[in-house]
Amino acid sequence: MTATVRIPTPxxxxxxxxxxxxxxxxxxxEVVKNLDxxxxxxxxxxxxxxxxxxxxxxxxxxxxxxRFASGLDxxxxxxxxxxxxxxxxxx
Amino acid sequence: MVRRDDALTPTGSAFFTSGGEVSYVxxxxxxxxxxxxxxxxxxxxxxxxxxxxxVYDYDAVARDVTREAIAAGPLSIWRYxxxxxxxPGSDPSQRVDLGAGFTPLVPAPRLGEAxxxxxxxxxxxxxxPSFSFKDRVVSVALSAARSLGFDTAACAxxxxxxxxxxxxxxxxxxxxxxxxxxxxxxxxxLATAVYGADVVAVKGxxxxxxxxxxxxxxxxxxxxVNVNVRPYYAEGSKTLGFEIAEQLGWTxxxxxxxxxxxxxxxxxxxxxxxxxxxxxxxDDKPWKVSGAQASxxxxxxxxxxxxxxxxxxVRPDTVAKSLAIGDxxxxxxxxxxxxxxxxxxEDVSDAELVDAIELLARTEGIFGExxxxxxxxxxxxxxxxxxxxxxxRTVAVVSGMGLKTLPVVADRVGPTFEITxxxxxxxxxxxxxxxx
Numbered sequence: 356m357t358a359t360v361r362i363p364t365p366x367x368x369x370x371x372x373x374x375x376x377x378x379x380x381x382x383x384x385e386v387v388k389n390l391d392x393x394x395x396x397x398x399x400x401x402x403x404x405x406x407x408x409x410x411x412x413x414x415x416x417x418x419x420x421x422r423f424a425s426g427l428d429x430x431x432x433x434x435x436x437x438x439x440x441x442x443x444x445x446x
Numbered sequence: 447m448v449r450r451d452d453a454l455t456p457t458g459s460a461f462f463t464s465g466g467e468v469s470y471v472x473x474x475x476x477x478x479x480x481x482x483x484x485x486x487x488x489x490x491x492x493x494x495x496x497x498x499x500x501v502y503d504y505d506a507v508a509r510d511v512t513r514e515a516i517a518a519g520p521l522s523i524w525r526y527x528x529x530x531x532x533x534p535g536s537d538p539s540q541r542v543d544l545g546a547g548f549t550p551l552v553p554a555p556r557l558g559e560a561x562x563x564x565x566x567x568x569x570x571x572x573x574x575p576s577f578s579f580k581d582r583v584v585s586v587a588l589s590a591a592r593s594l595g596f597d598t599a600a601c602a603x604x605x606x607x608x609x610x611x612x613x614x615x616x617x618x619x620x621x622x623x624x625x626x627x628x629x630x631x632x633x634x635x636l637a638t639a640v641y642g643a644d645v646v647a648v649k650g651x652x653x654x655x656x657x658x659x660x661x662x663x664x665x666x667x668x669x670x671v672n673v674n675v676r677p678y679y680a681e682g683s684k685t686l687g688f689e690i691a692e693q694l695g696w697t698x699x700x701x702x703x704x705x706x707x708x709x710x711x712x713x714x715x716x717x718x719x720x721x722x723x724x725x726x727x728x729d730d731k732p733w734k735v736s737g738a739q740a741s742x743x744x745x746x747x748x749x750x751x752x753x754x755x756x757x758x759x760v761r762p763d764t765v766a767k768s769l770a771i772g773d774x775x776x777x778x779x780x781x782x783x784x785x786x787x788x789x790x791x792e793d794v795s796d797a798e799l800v801d802a803i804e805l806l807a808r809t810e811g812i813f814g815e816x817x818x819x820x821x822x823x824x825x826x827x828x829x830x831x832x833x834x835x836x837x838x839r840t841v842a843v844v845s846g847m848g849l850k851t852l853p854v855v856a857d858r859v860g861p862t863f864e865i866t867x868x869x870x871x872x873x874x875x876x877x878x879x880x881x882x
Binding site for chain 1: 478488489490491492493494495496497653654657660661663664758759761773775778
């Protein structure tokens, strides 16, 4: 399974400026693990010390918030787009 | 324009420019991990994605700012400029100001009697330039954006923010892009478009719009008030707290009830009270903040009431569209503030909030939008639960104007009777009405 991961601006320092990165993985957990292998340091930006998604990080698989699916165990189909997006305020 | 020369005595480590503008801003800091960040158009910590917050030199503010100096300032949010993110080097003539703030704080004895409160006050933010409290945050955000060199303003909005950004951008001669859910109330869409803003109606919820904007902000060099200039934007809501204290004769109320969408307003009112104590402008005393949500979108209230403390996103389903944020970014901080101060959170049905809109209008002559209905209905609930004592000095924030959400009352109120232009007709109709 190969997914395209969209990298938000604050994390592009870790990806050498790349806005999208292609990695393997059949779940979000695997995608994040492989992202970190390809771009060391990215994992700890997304996950906290307990291995959970940081509370101000939102992850979407094909536009679906993984908190509405199975969290880090959310399946990632071949060719899926995974977006990592900081939480933003509203109004 | 702030009368800087009268208002402040330059000392200490505050920053100055040749134009006399004073800044007490030291920088930005992550609320989560504490990392310090230079001032700029950046809203999240690069390390943990936590929100960045403006840091002030409170010692210098305490030394320089007095109640009298504030009283001599403009009748707007800018009277509190030393505690707002005025950026070093900014030109005061470039401030984006439609006169937001210093709205009436009125006693509400008739509503208080209806609810069982003896000392109720209403902060009437319906009278702001674009008719909601959002003018406070937008004036601050776009002033900072201009200082940072932006010429285009943008936002994701549930309506009130769109309206305000469009108005302030027009005032400043900035281009504006506002992104809204396509199903927003017509009044909010038209009242935004009339200022000449580019209105982008997105087929999706507010949270979908917000996510899109987070990505657009990464691609375009625009000042998204609730994204890349959010640290400055959010500070504007503190002025609600500053004004409440000043209008109560530089004292703090016992209890404030505020509506919650992202949760930011409540957090900033609490922060404002803390800052006023810190810089010596008010005496310290306990205060409580309580939050109000609609049951169809109550992720923060639910996290408090179920004891989990985990803000789980929801898919909003309520007529209170201005509060319909299913994934509230400041939810955790709102929980912290409510728990720390001993307040509470409640949520109310759409029927309850519409009842409360009418109750507010009929008892106090203030027509609030759906968020105001949520606040008053929750206030009623908190009193009924005994969470607010009758004698507590309580302030409820009426955050926006009812004309923006007219359809929610359209099937409940209207002409009492329709007649021909004849006195006989009127007298007959009046008799019928009096008999009914």
